[in-house]
Amino acid sequence: MELMIRNSLGNIKAKALRKKGIVPGVLYGKNMEPISVAVDKKELKRVYQQKKESEVFDINLDGQTHTVYIHEVQRDVIDDKEFTHFDLHKVTNEDFIxxxxxxxxxxxxxxxxxxxxxxxxxxxxxxxxxxxxxxxxxxxxxxxxxxxxxxxxxxxxxxxxxxxxxxxxxxxxxxxxxxxxxxxxxxxxxx
Known part of the structure; x- marks a missing residue:
């Protein structure tokens, strides 16, 4: 999954991203500061259908590869098929899900x-x-x-x-x- 760094923060900016088909999220893990990220809505849905919240996979961010799992997805209140936000947890071989x-x-x-x-x-x-x-x-x-x-x-x-x-x-x-x-x-x- 290809992620992009999200520089514009806040509810209004996040809403504007969603209108463009991009879902805002956060990448976090041990010994790292959380990073605000974003991904194409179709790509997130495809990966979520395959991996759910129980399997690790690799993501690319700014030329670096990170092993993560989807910790949580938040869905639209009216249309629960639409993701509004996601959290990715970066992991190592010693971590647990x-x-x-x-x-x-x-x-x-x-x-x-x-x-x-x-x-x-x-x-x-x-x-x-x-x-x-x-x-x-x-x-x-x-x-x-x-x-x-x-x-x-x-x-x-x-x-x-x-x-x-x-x-x-x-x-x-x-x-x-x-x-x-x-x-x-x-x-x-x-x-």
Whole structure:
């Protein structure tokens, strides 16, 4: 991704950049002063779709290459597909990424084919891992569950090198039979 240094700061200048299809942002990291930057809107969307907030990549700024990850993107209040600002965190081999990754329920269809209902309470979990680890999701195997059973964070198949920062007793998903609605007879009619 090719970044440009942004010399004009402030809300009015940032709004003018956005009208030109350029998104303002900040590059920061250990042992460096934050740098105000900007990038073409289409380029930022393309990189974000590929990397999200969980994978490192290289950027070019003023002839120098930096390894970064997207720490945060801010979106337009009305049109959430439009980015209004972004933060890039410069990293080294010793750094860790703190982010949220989705929890994917594996074998959910098998459970539901038995007439059971699967309810997923945690859609994602907060994790920490070395920058060059590319964890994009964590799988939760549902195949051993039964009516009334549940999976907790402690039951997740966490890839090597990844630390889950959630409460290990937090319920990820549970399984039960659907509740049937039974009308209650009117007492007056029963007599």
């Amino acid at each position: 703190h982010t949220h990754v989705p929890v994917v329920l594996v074998n959910k269809d098998e459970i539901e084919s038995q007439g059971l209902v699967v309810q997923q309470q945690l859609l994602d979990v907060e994790v920490k891992y070395p920058v060059y680890n590319t964890t994009k999701q964590i799988n939760a195997d549902m195949s051993q569950l039964y009516n009334g059973g549940s999976l907790t964070v402690a039951d997740l198949a966490v890839p090597q090198g990844v630390s889950v920062l959630e409460d290990t007793n937090a319920i990820v998903a549970s399984v039960s039979y659907p509740k049937m609605y039974e009308p209650v007879e009117d007492i007056d009619e029963a007599e």
